[in-house]
Amino acid sequence: MTIRHQSAFDTLSAYSKRNLWSGALFGIGLAAFIDEAVFHQLLHWHHFYDKSTTDIGLISDGLFHAFSWFATIGGLFMLADLRRRNVYWGMKWWAGKLIGGGSFQLYDGTIQHKLMRIHQIRYVDNVIVYDLIWNVIAVIMIVVGLILVARARKHTYARKAVSHDHE
Amino acid sequence: MSLVQESILMQERPFHMIMNSLMSHDEHIPSKGMYDHDITSIIPQIILALPFVVVLVLYIFAVAANNRRHNRWPSIRTAYWVTGCLLAIGSVIGPLVEQGIVDFRAHMVGHLLLGMLAPLLIALAAPLTLLLRSLSVPLARRLTALLKSRLAQWLTHPSIAALLNIGGLWYLYTTNLYILMHEHTVLHIFIHAHVFIAGYLFTVSIIYIDPMSHRTSYFTRAIILIVALAAHGILSKIIYAFPPTGVPADQAERGGMLMYYGGDLIDILLIFILCLQWYRAARPRLNKKAKEFSHP
Numbered sequence: 001m002t003i004r005h006q007s008a009f010d011t012l013s014a015y016s017k018r019n020l021w022s023g024a025l026f027g028i029g030l031a032a033f034i035d036e037a038v039f040h041q042l043l044h045w046h047h048f049y050d051k052s053t054t055d056i057g058l059i060s061d062g063l064f065h066a067f068s069w070f071a072t073i074g075g076l077f078m079l080a081d082l083r084r085r086n087v088y089w090g091m092k093w094w095a096g097k098l099i100g101g102g103s104f105q106l107y108d109g110t111i112q113h114k115l116m117r118i119h120q121i122r123y124v125d126n127v128i129v130y131d132l133i134w135n136v137i138a139v140i141m142i143v144v145g146l147i148l149v150a151r152a153r154k155h156t157y158a159r160k161a162v163s164h165d166h167e
Numbered sequence: 168m169s170l171v172q173e174s175i176l177m178q179e180r181p182f183h184m185i186m187n188s189l190m191s192h193d194e195h196i197p198s199k200g201m202y203d204h205d206i207t208s209i210i211p212q213i214i215l216a217l218p219f220v221v222v223l224v225l226y227i228f229a230v231a232a233n234n235r236r237h238n239r240w241p242s243i244r245t246a247y248w249v250t251g252c253l254l255a256i257g258s259v260i261g262p263l264v265e266q267g268i269v270d271f272r273a274h275m276v277g278h279l280l281l282g283m284l285a286p287l288l289i290a291l292a293a294p295l296t297l298l299l300r301s302l303s304v305p306l307a308r309r310l311t312a313l314l315k316s317r318l319a320q321w322l323t324h325p326s327i328a329a330l331l332n333i334g335g336l337w338y339l340y341t342t343n344l345y346i347l348m349h350e351h352t353v354l355h356i357f358i359h360a361h362v363f364i365a366g367y368l369f370t371v372s373i374i375y376i377d378p379m380s381h382r383t384s385y386f387t388r389a390i391i392l393i394v395a396l397a398a399h400g401i402l403s404k405i406i407y408a409f410p411p412t413g414v415p416a417d418q419a420e421r422g423g424m425l426m427y428y429g430g431d432l433i434d435i436l437l438i439f440i441l442c443l444q445w446y447r448a449a450r451p452r453l454n455k456k457a458k459e460f461s462h463p
Contacts, residue, residue, distance in 0.1 A: 048424060061401075066394070073439055074389070077445065
């Protein structure tokens with residue numbers, strides 16, 4: 001009984017990183033998808049091409065756009081793989097999702113919008129307000145994600161203690 | 168040699184003449200004496216469409232013969248094949264070609280069909296598997312040897328295939344090759360054949376439907392697919408911002424967006440199939456499964 005617990009715990013921690021990665025990939029993909037669907041297509045706030053875009057901005061945007069499609073689909077297939085192996089770990093997955101999504105949004109909101117000038121969030125006078133809200137939300141997502149990782153780690157130690165108790 | 172000469176000639180021709188020959192098909196005919204052929208005449212269209220018609224019919228005969236001798240050939244593959252061939256035929260003959268000369272958007276629709284969607288459907292139809300089944304054993308062996316040859320390995324390596332595919336497009340839309348293509352029949356035929364063949368090679372280098380003797384890892388193929396999709400997207404934005412010679416700005420903008428989002432749609436299918444193949448290949452094996460499924 002104890003041995004079974006121990007080995008189950010080992011498998012779970014072996015897949016702990018993969019839970020985080022699957023979540024992170026899906027998070028990046030989802031953030032990029034919302035960006036495309038809501039801000040480009042529905043609201044028409046973002047522009048397809050801004051004349052001030054730098055060359056590196058064009059490349060960065062192209063790579064992230066392509067990667068985000070792969071991340072969405074690949075992240076979900078990884079999730080399906082975790083579930084069929086019965087090693088899905090919600091807390092780790094959501095932590096990854098928030099960190100991935102938040103990081104992409106922060107990169108998009110600072111480096112891509114401001115430094116590489118691919119396009120602005122919205123073409124209005126007080127764009128700084130939009131930038132602030134955009135980036136603050138991104139930071140909150142990252143922080144909550146990191147807190148979840150820390151909690152998951154605590155959880156791991158608790159489990160380890162429990163399985164040691166059984167021995 | 169002659170290509171170089173002609174490109175020099177191109178530059179010497181007044182720009183409005185190039186524009187005129189592009190804007191209207193009717194005005195193109197009087198100036199015909201200047202070029203050897205008219206690309207919308209029946210001959211080049213037949214040269215491009217005939218191979219697809221022939222293989223479309225051959226495939227159906229092969230399926231019928233196969234079903235008499237072996238297990239039933241999946242009907243979905245026949246459906247992929249017929250749709251793929253019809254789309255390819257539709258993009259090299261008829262109204263889309265005529266419209267494509269005067270309207271960049273129509274040209275782009277044709278490009279998406281011929282270079283991306285038709286190759287994907289044709290690859291999904293597993294034509295080589297059917298061919299190997301239909302040939303006699305010695306011939307099938309010879310074909311297998313050909314598929315294992317160094318050249319085949321090269322051409323179906325994802326990085327080479329991606330370079331042929333996206334590099335070719337890059338060359339077409341950022342130099343004056345695009346406008347030359349409308350003037351010279353041989354160039355027109357060559358480029359259209361290239362678009363399809365490069366599209367097919369790229370598709371089969373990323374997703375494995377037919378037997379493939381030399382496989383690359385899922386990771387490598389994923390990275391190359393992402394880079395190729397990115398290059399495709401970047402090129403569409405470049406077309407949007409800097410129209411190819413002879414293309415009006417509004418058509419370039421529409422065409423660029425069509426290429427961007429159309430390319431996305433078809434590449435999403437490629438990504439999905441690649442991930443699905445990984446998901447199936449990575450299924451837990453029985454001995455491992457017993458261990459993994461035991462946790463409380």
